[in-house]
Amino acid sequence: MEIKKNPDPILKRKSAEIKEITEEIRSLGREMVKTMLKNDGIGLAGPQVGVGKRIIVVTMPEGPEVFINPVIVSGSRETDLMEEGCLSVPGIFLKIKRSRSVEVEALTLEGTKVRIKAKGLLARIFQHEIDHLNGILFIDRVSLRQKLWRFINR
Numbered sequence: 001m002e003i004k005k006n007p008d009p010i011l012k013r014k015s016a017e018i019k020e021i022t023e024e025i026r027s028l029g030r031e032m033v034k035t036m037l038k039n040d041g042i043g044l045a046g047p048q049v050g051v052g053k054r055i056i057v058v059t060m061p062e063g064p065e066v067f068i069n070p071v072i073v074s075g076s077r078e079t080d081l082m083e084e085g086c087l088s089v090p091g092i093f094l095k096i097k098r099s100r101s102v103e104v105e106a107l108t109l110e111g112t113k114v115r116i117k118a119k120g121l122l123a124r125i126f127q128h129e130i131d132h133l134n135g136i137l138f139i140d141r142v143s144l145r146q147k148l149w150r151f152i153n154r
């Protein structure tokens with residue numbers, strides 16, 4: 001599949017809930033895993049391949065996994081500032097502040113409900129990919145101060 005790049009309007013749209021995990025959705029999940037690996041990504045969301053549905057791929061400790069309708073049910077108040085990039089925003093890497101740990105509820109491709117406790121990089125991937133489902137890019141999370149600082153120092 002082809003990766004949609006900023007400013008493609010699909011990246012700014014809110015994705016739709018998946019009502020039923022059909023064979024079409026399972027095949028979409030498999031294609032997204034392949035696309036992510038081919039592009040050396042560590043996460044991928046539906047809108048990035050032009051599909052406005054709530055589906056993401058996340059690199060778990062065991063390998064890439066597909067999650068359907070993921071929701072962050074809680075996030076830590078403690079934050080981390082780490083450099084981030086995105087396959088849809090090539091060549092730009094910025095430090096983004098995010099919760100250090102999150103709890104996520106989602107469905108697997110088999111339709112099983114799972115609750116995942118993630119911290120560090122994994123927590124960051126979930127937050128980044130779920131942002132995509134809400135039409136938010138990591139560059140939208142940079143403060144004005146940081147943007148000005150970069151502008152002055154380029």
Ligand code: ZN
Pocket residue numbers: 085086087088128132
């Ligand atoms: Zn991204």
